[in-house]
Amino acid sequence: MDLLTTAEAAGYLRLKERKLYELVAEGAIPCTKVTGKWLFPRQDIDRWVRSGLAVPAGMQPNAAPPIVGGSQDGLLEWALRESGSGLASLPEGSEAGIARLLRGEVVAAAIHYHAAGAPDANPDAVRGLAGLHDGVLVAFATREQGLLVPRSNPLAITRLEDVLAKKARMAVRQKGAGAQMLLDVLLARAGAQAGALNELNPPCLTGPDLATAIASGAADCGIATRSAARAARLDFVPLVVEHFDLLMRQADYFRAPMQALMKLLGDERLRARAGELTGYDVSQAGDIRYAP
Secondary structure (H helix, E strand, C coil): CCEECHHHHHHHHCCCHHHHHHHHHCCCCCCEEECCEEEEEHHHHHHHHHHCCCCCCCCCCCCCCCEEEECCCHHHHHHHHHCCCCCEEEECCHHHHHHHHHCCCCCEEEECCCECCECCCHHHHHCCCCCCCCEEEEEEEEEEEEEEECCCCCCCCCCHHHHHHCCCEEEEECCCCHHHHHHHHHHHHCCCCHHHCEEEEEEECCHHHHHHHHHCCCCCEEEEEHHHHHHCCCEEEEEEEEEEEEEEEHHHHCCHHHHHHHHHHCCHHHHHHHHHHCCEECCCCCCEEECC
16 A cells, blocks of 8 residues: 655645645545554545545535636647547636636636736735635746737837827727736726727637737737737737636546646647747646645
8 A cells, every 4th residue: 555644645735734634633534643643545545636535615526527717828728639638628718717617617717817016916816715725726838918919010009008199999808807907907007097998899708809800900909919919910019928827626636637638738749839839938837836
């Protein structure tokens, strides 16, 4: 029998030892005490994680459907297919993805949060979420976000202030989308209100939808990724490099679909595809960025 010490079990589960002792005290995790030391059978730990051998209060007892909600991303959609994970994509924006994750409607949420004074807002956004004490934030990529403009940039837009000054028609995203959070931060930094923009309505659901609005001439600019600009043959004005992460429950991290995706995150195929799409850095893909 393969037995883990407390330190080894905490590392295996991506938990702090203090949290592991709390689970032991609650009788919520399989373990045994030998000569005064707690030991954890690895096989039973795996069963507990995968099937809810003991379900702490607040955890979803049933397996969520194999869907990744949250933000849209071309590299992520490719990875879901290429990994053979069987995971589907439901892109509705970062906040909508987290809401579905909390309701047990998706197995993970792809997120990229922005907040004033916070260059990396994702960990703060998920820390302390009610109903997600067992959440794990996994790095997928860092990626470039910026202004998409038509080829040759006819309005010479280089920053948000140019958009405001020239009253350019701006395609926007729905409330709760990461790109819209970024726009709100940039507006506040410029001392402007959302109403100061010449917005295209209705909002665009995804970055590719926004790119299509610009390519068709319906809008002059909008915020999305470099890869979205490249796919639509638009010019790109870089603004920020952001973290694009996957949020899931610890139990789902260990299940087969997510493990298939995690395996691809360390594969050269992901790096090659990221280079083809442009605007990505996947050197930290698969790293645990936050766990309780």
